Amino acid sequence: MSELPPLIAARGLVKRYGATLAVNALDLNVARGELFGLIGPDGAGKSSVMKAIAGVLTFDGGELAVFGQSLVSDAACEAAKARLGLMPQGLGQNLYADLSVEENLDFFARLRLVPPDVAAARKDKLLEMTRLARFRQRPMKNLSGGMKQKLGLVCTLIHAPELVILDEPTTGVDPVSRRDFWAILAELLAEEQMTALVSTAYMDEASRFHRVALMHAGQALAVGRPSELLAHAPGCMVTVHTEAQWPALAALRPQFAQLGALGNALQVYADGGDEAQALAAVDACLRPVLAADSYQLEAGEPELEDVFIAMLRQRGERLPDSQALTAAAPARASGGEPVIEARALTRDFAEFRAVDAVSFQVQPGEIFGLLGANGAGKTTVIKMLTGILPPSSGVGRVAGVDMRGAGRAIKERIGYMSQAFSLYLDLTVSENIRLYAGIYGLNRARTQARLDWIVDMAGLHGFEDALAASLPMGLRQRLALGCALVHQPQVLFLDEPTSGVDPLGRRQFWDILFTLARRDGVALLVTTHAMSEAEHCDHLALMFAGRLVADASPAAMKRELTAQRGPLWDIRCADPTAALARLRAAGVAASAYGNRLHLFAREDELNARVRPLLGADARCQLRPVSMEDVFVERVTALEAEKPV
Incomplete structure (x- = not known):
């Protein structure tokens, strides 16, 4: 992948809207065959970058080349448009509400000058892959949010583009549809050797990508593999399990700038990568106000969102401060009748x-x-x-x-x-x-x-x-x-x-x-x-x-899922696409996560059924179960019992 010239190359890219600097001297390379993510909040400049790459938005400075051609003229932009597909932000924004699923696809095929026989075959393939085939005659306006996004994707792909640009395709989509969308996209990219540039505001989607750029205020704070980005703000996440959340929170606030409540626990981001030092620092804050047997501490690796916020904090950005809200003593009602x-x-x-x-x-x-x-x-x-x-x-x-x-x-x-x-x-x-x-x-x-x-x-x-x-x-x-x-x-x-x-x-x-x-x-x-x-x-x-x-x-739901399905494994191997195909052919339920695989299995099943299908180079690590895992597994099982 790295031996070929980049499919997208930006150098010092600048875009202004009046006095607002939306893209600020951005440098970016996207390799052929990559699933590349632009991750950041609203206003970070993601959409402006994507529209410039798609040739539908002029830029004010720097250099931008797509498919090896500089986008310095209208002719160059039009040539690039013929080889890419753009899906704009918003549920069904590139679709026509009163047209059916099939009519939308036929319209985009004609618009993209796809020969009728090629269009028919490709339409059947895409509808089958996205499980929209039995909804061919349903009007787009009557589809769920997830189905609209899948239809938007197949309309974007009907002409088999070399590059697909998707602007926040999973915003407003429920977790099952979101995971389904990513699985379909990964399968299409593997089958058709496409390149995808995708933006998202969901930091937890970073693991889906081969590489990502963390965007803020028109700049890329960091670019690399998701696992590499954690090193940009070394730190440790300490979870505090205690019933005395309020006094614990008050004791920790003066010492730690980045902390918050998570259900019945508190999460504290301690700068630096030493778990022992982080645990000791948190314990030193809690010991004077809480009994030793009233709390438990657990250290672990932070999520990308924690690292993103730590990077902003280290750059001098002001973090939200609700200390004034939490200064008073708690007056939480307890017991009694439900409200x-x-x-x-x-x-x-x-x-x-x-x-x-x-x-x-x-x-x-x-x-x-x-x-x-x-x-x-x-x-x-x-x-x-x-x-x-x-x-x-x-x-x-x-x-x-x-x-x-x-x-x-x-x-x-x-x-x-x-x-x-x-x-x-x-x-x-x-x-x-x-x-x-x-x-x-x-x-x-x-x-x-x-x-x-x-x-x-x-x-x-x-x-x-x-x-x-x-x-x-x-x-x-x-x-x-x-x-x-x-x-x-x-x-x-x-x-x-x-x-x-x-x-x-x-x-x-x-x-x-x-x-x-x-x-x-x-x-x-x-x-x-x-x-x-x-x-x-x-x-x-x-x-x-x-x-x-x-x-x-939440904890009880996770325990129940693990008891039913076994623990969750994160799998790395040389060819995850081929490994996924072998697993599915053997009846093992697995899903793609960027360049990794995820599956539930008990250890004996993992060793007997899964490892032989992965190859000698495969590494299997336990991963904590998330609420998204719980939601997707439960709803997917229910949908199988009662199809939509």
């Missing part, structure tokens, strides 16, 4: 049952996660529990009151941050806050006090007179959270609150939620597609096709 309760909650829409006899409870001060693929029924459950939709049967109780007959008084104790709408974008920050305060009947003095609190909580100082539409996504979401909290509710419902938010903003958001739960005793019900965020929850409920199919803590 959210669903009893056989059911909702029908004509002949379609969206929610089927769902039951669960949420205690005061608990962070409760409601998980499920697109269309599982999560949002419908929230709408019934907030009184927006009446249930067809069953009971939804909040703060001890049946929501079917709840009056204004009970609704004033509930905060709701919806997936689709929470802010008036043509109003300023202050105007949005004052509007919500007026809706909830706050007087002038209390409105001003809550406005000041929200501005502090959300880090909005200096933005009070800015339109909500002009705010970065992370600030906008924190403003929406503030508006949902303006009347100090006892219960808060959040429907995918961090979708599209960058890693720094997402961490600050969860720090705020942790404070609300642990200090103020607010009960939180959260839906999310980001499985790394599910780790923040005290308790989880997994929905599938309107039913509740699992209800336990």
Whole structure:
């Protein structure tokens, strides 16, 4: 791969939008046959780089060559476009809503001048590979988010491009569809010897790529294999297991700049790579305030997102600081009656049952996660529990009151941050806050006090007179959270609150939620597609096709999966594509992760069935089970029992 000239070569690439420097002297090489990732938050410059490479956006400085040709003229850009495929950001943005799956594919084949016989054969192959063949006649607008993205991919690939450019293809897609998308892409790249340039804001997707560039403020902070990037900010992640989270957090904050809550544990990033020193430093902070038998410490390797944040911190970037929020003593309620309760909650829409006899409870001060693929029924459950939709049967109780007959008084104790709408974008920050305060009947003095609190909580100082539409996504979401909290509710419902938010903003958001739960005793019900965020929850409920199919803590769900399937193995070998084909032919369920393989197996099965198919050079290492693994395995098994 490295002996050939790069397929993409950028030197000192610059792109400006007025006074904004979107791409800042970027150097980048992408080799032929690579799956290369641009990873970074919104505004990092990823889309601008990709559009320039695709020949659809001019650049203001530096050099850019694709397929060995400099993109200095319209003719050169047009020549490059014929040999590549571009899939823009957004679910189905390159598709036509009223056309069927097959009609969309036929349209793109004609647009790309693919001969009819070639187009027909390629269409059949791509539809079969993506399992869209039986949905040929379904209109695009009636597809799920994951199916839209798979259709967008095959339309991008219909003319067999040498280079495919995919701009955040998995944003807003549920974990099963996301993993399915990556598996299909890896298989296509291996079969057709294509090169792929893919952007993502999900740091946990880095392991899918051969190489990645960590993007921030238009620059590449680091470029290399995912495993190599950990060395750019050497450190150790120490997990603190303790019931006394609050005093532990207060004791650790003065010493460690990078830490946060993760469910019933705390995670502390200690600079430097020595595990023994990291454990000793954390223990020295905790020993004066906690009994020796009240906490346990565990050291491990940090995730790429932790390293990314450490790199920003070492460059002098200001990290989110919620120390003021956590300064007061905790007043978390404990015991007593649940504040959210669903009893056989059911909702029908004509002949379609969206929610089927769902039951669960949420205690005061608990962070409760409601998980499920697109269309599982999560949002419908929230709408019934907030009184927006009446249930067809069953009971939804909040703060001890049946929501079917709840009056204004009970609704004033509930905060709701919806997936689709929470802010008036043509109003300023202050105007949005004052509007919500007026809706909830706050007087002038209390409105001003809550406005000041929200501005502090959300880090909005200096933005009070800015339109909500002009705010970065992370600030906008924190403003929406503030508006949902303006009347100090006892219960808060959040429907995918961090979708599209960058890693720094997402961490600050969860720090705020942790404070609300642990200090103020607010009960939180959260839906999310980001499985790394599910780790923040005290308790989880997994929905599938309107039913509740699992209800336990994250740790319990992981233990159950390991007991059923065996541990998770990370496998490195010389030819992972060929090894994957041999494993699948032998009936072993495995998946591609960049240049590695993942599979569940007990050690005796690994030695007897798997190792002989891998080759003598293969290395198998145990890998911790994640909530994404749990989600995908459970939902995939359920889909096999009840196909879509």
